[in-house]
Amino acid sequence: MPLKPDTRPVSKQVLSGLRISGVLIGVAAISLVFLRFIPVHPIEASYHLRHGTSIEVGSYRFPVPKQWYVAGHSANDVVLADLNSGDVVNVRTNSRPSASTLPAWGALISRPPRDGKTKTLGRRELQVGGETILCIERNFDTKAVRLYPIECRSENGLEVSFLPYVFSANDHDQAFYSLLQQVQKL
Secondary structure, eight states: OOOOOOOSOHHHHHHHHHHHHHHHHHHHHHHHHHHTTSOOOHHHHHHHHHHOSEEEETTEEEEOOTTEEEEEEOSSEEEEEETTTOOEEEEEEOSSOOSSOHHHHHHHHHSOOTTSOEEEEEEEEEEETTEEEEEEEEEEEOSSOEEOOEEEEETTSEEEEEEOOTTSOTTOHHHHHHHHHTOEEO
């Protein structure tokens, strides 16, 4: 089928081309705006493709969910960062047993410091992989920000610290405890 020449005046043809170009530019601009809100984490994808959804720390297998990134790793410790919320989890293991018992450690950590900026909010005991893990929830209040760190320890040498993102409230603790419940003893 042969193409027919456009019989409209040149000014109308140019206006038509400008309209089409304007629509295409508008669609591209709107697409760019909406694409900014779609979370894409190339770091996250590359880690999970190479290592899967868990990492071994000492004699434990610790979960690494999709939105988490392994920021630092050695045989006995790992630092995990949540790419969506900014929360950080530090996992350490000691090869030798702790010098203090779990109740003694809990009492030491729960003791308020003299400056009064840190308060203990609560204690939780979890059963993970057949062992008891004691977690101490705290509130560290400076004039600028409030932090809600959680420190956990087992008698067999597992230490887990959770530090929520600075500007988040203390509502991220359930995600942390869910993560902690998935730990496996090797």
